[in-house]
Amino acid sequence: MKLSEIGEFGFIERFAHRFEDLLAPNAMGIGDDCAIIPAGDDHDLVLTTDMLVEDIHFIRDKISPLDLGHKALAVNLSDVAAMGARPVGSFLSIAIPHGIDVEYLDQLMEGYHQLSERYQLPLMGGDTTRSPHKLVLNISVVGRVAKGTAKLRSAAQEGDVVAVTGMLGDSAAGLHALINNLSANPESSYLIEKHVRPHPHIEQGLWLGRQRSVHAMMDVSDGIASDMKHILKASGLGAGIELSQLPLSDQLKAFSAQHQLNAFELATSGGEDYCLLLTVEADSFQETAASYKEALGADLYAIGFITSDQQLKWTKDHQSIAGGLKDGFNHFL
Amino acid sequence: MKLSEIGEFGFIERFAHRFEDLLAPNAMGIGDDCAIIPAGDDHDLVLTTDMLVEDIHFIRDKISPLDLGHKALAVNLSDVAAMGARPVGSFLSIAIPHGIDVEYLDQLMEGYHQLSERYQLPLMGGDTTRSPHKLVLNISVVGRVAKGTAKLRSAAQEGDVVAVTGMLGDSAAGLHALINNLSANPESSYLIEKHVRPHPHIEQGLWLGRQRSVHAMMDVSDGIASDMKHILKASGLGAGIELSQLPLSDQLKAFSAQHQLNAFELATSGGEDYCLLLTVEADSFQETAASYKEALGADLYAIGFITSDQQLKWTKDHQSIAGGLKDGFNHFL
Structure with a gap:
């Protein structure tokens, strides 16, 4: 069966229920802007992740690396905002094809850093790898919210x-x-x-x-x-x-x-x-x-x-x- | 300048220090198997992320989707193990090219679920998108460890x-x-x-x-x-x-x-x-x-x-x- 016959949400429905039994009390998994992980007596952590693929989510000729670095982080921060949470850290995985040089990557990280600095948000980890064809970014952002108050x-x-x-x-x-x-x-x-x-x-x-x-x-x-x-x-x-x-x-x-x-x-x-x-x-x-x-x-x-x-x-x-x-x-x- | 001239670690060194000032007290960012995020009086959360790109990290003809689903999660769990932490949740982003059908994806998720079940580990979120050429997986795993005891x-x-x-x-x-x-x-x-x-x-x-x-x-x-x-x-x-x-x-x-x-x-x-x-x-x-x-x-x-x-x-x-x-x-x- 082709994926196009069931779509993204159809695919997710095929497995999402199998993981529900594994959720801890007060945790929340698939289905909102962020997942919720209880973290101490006062607050919860929220976590979101988004993948941006060249020629699917952006066209390299149509967005500067400075803007791409900004936007890739911004769309994840938006998910944290949607929970009423404050972002506390980000994680960036990047798959880099031939033809992207260090100057391009410096600009990408400059845009990422400018937006990070605005929210005093540290980049805390990630992964860097080669890619056979396309530039791929995956960003995860962790946020913090007072216990039980995340907006659903x-x-x-x-x-x-x-x-x-x-x-x-x-x-x-x-x-x-x-x-x-x-x-x-x-x-x-x-x-x-x-x-x-x-x-x-x-x-x-x-x-x-x-x-x-x-x-x-x-x-x-x-x-x-x-x-x-x-x-x-x-x-x-x-x-x-x-x-x-x-x-x-x-x-x-x-x-x-x-x-x-x-x-x-x-x-x-x-x-x-x-x-x-x-x-x-x-x-x-x-x-x-x-x-x-x-x-x-x-x-x-x-x-x-x-x-x-x-x-x-x-x-x-x-x-x-x-x-x-x-x-x-x-x-x- | 070509990326190959400075390598993965050379690239990371170009920006990692710029984010250090933004780290919260007792948090730890880039440079270990996982980052550390303080979470309450008793424990810390640790977080790792890894990207697996087809033809870079795996060859689709050489690994079954069942094994690939297992392995993609296993390599992230290994980073959590390295901190002495217990995994508490995973996040999966997947970019899917044409030519991968629903049966392939079902097998991939079966392998992912089998290993998840062994550690009672919920899949808590992620992202699903199309890919122009190659299959790309990005997995993040969150773990929990008694406060200040993560092994560095x-x-x-x-x-x-x-x-x-x-x-x-x-x-x-x-x-x-x-x-x-x-x-x-x-x-x-x-x-x-x-x-x-x-x-x-x-x-x-x-x-x-x-x-x-x-x-x-x-x-x-x-x-x-x-x-x-x-x-x-x-x-x-x-x-x-x-x-x-x-x-x-x-x-x-x-x-x-x-x-x-x-x-x-x-x-x-x-x-x-x-x-x-x-x-x-x-x-x-x-x-x-x-x-x-x-x-x-x-x-x-x-x-x-x-x-x-x-x-x-x-x-x-x-x-x-x-x-x-x-x-x-x-x-x-």
Whole structure:
């Protein structure tokens, strides 16, 4: 049987259950942004790992080694942020093909170090090896969180407000600009920067992680259309998302209009935004958002609400989109 | 500059020091078998990661997926054993090229699960992605050890006995048999089994980790000629190793004689033995070895001693080998 017939999640389902019996009490394994390992009376450690493969996750001609080093670490930090945890150490494995020289690697490590320094995050280990063809990076990040307080995908509750911590779709538009060599104007430059140098929402995650009103949390890596389903499946619930409430940058709107792209499609299905997607107790949302703004100088964007019907429904201008999300893309913004 | 001009360790030295300032107190980063992350009042967590790339670390035609799944985990468990730690969770990233079907992956995960079950070790997370050409696995293992008791490479002391916990050279001979299709006799089968299904010395590491008489410890992955230098560099000391004391299996001796191979060369420079290499307080060695035998039913093999002169010297039948180790290979066993 070909792997394409069952997909990544189908493959994982074939073995994940066999390891569940081996989990220690209070530990959590496969299925959230990070695993949880109990570590002493006060705190838990969380751990995430991501593999980036040349020509699958990045094209070497389209991203500088400085940006690649930054981004490879950033996407893992984003998973730690999603648990409400503080990163404490990273691990980097790298398989290096012929044709990559020491100067390229120095730049890669410079980008990795710049982001590490920002969070006082030591690179604590790794592995270096040759590769027959492609550059492959695998990064693991360990984080620390107060015991039992990690935010899980499974914690959404009926009636919760669904919110995000940042603009959606910019990264996907930047990727479009990069692939099609559309980098000659200010919008493209802005959007490409969002794609190649995403900023993990660590401070946001730490603040949100301390709020009891925040229930479920994860990071936006595949696009909210896909990511939202993980929260709903884990929580056994549904949601309604209103397209007109999605936070879209002016640059995304202008770029989409120029290039006849659908901004809603980029914002829901593009992915790699690396902001946070969360659900908040409805009664507390206004107060939480106001405190968040005071603390971080940024907005929490409400985009919908959690329902009991185990379905993800989309509305546009509060009209239901009968044929599902793709019908919402029929009209350009 | 080409990477080959500076090598793996030269590359690591270019950036490792830049991250040292970021390490938390009592944490340990790059440079031992595992990193150490303090975790509560009673214990530390240790973490290791290894990347295995097709055609660099394994040839897909030469190892079954069942064995590959076993071995990929085993080599990481060996690093945890080297700290005297108990493994508590593993993480697997896998990049899958076209041409690998679900049945292959099921067998790989079967081998991984069999070894996991033996140590009650949950697979707690990972990443699954496509690969343009080659199969790539990256495994991280977390272990737990009583606070401050992890065994380090830097802890050797002058006068210590140098010892190993298993036969040397079998795996390298098995690799030779595999590559040259020499699998038709009992010796080859035995040696190939040692190469494709190494058994990490977890119980040995846990027992040795509890002994105050055991100073430095690491696992034998590159061969003792190379691995010993890591202990000596980290400890600022030297050693004398006696070739005639190296534990060699009867199968290795017979196979080497049949195929005109030098058993000493395989035992010192072949690598992938995945037993433990340690230094033991000289006055306590006999007692430690006797207790070890009683507890584990196995031998600790003394192969030399630690000296103060910061050099690694080899003897054969207690005669010094003037030209260094390679001169010791001139006579077949």
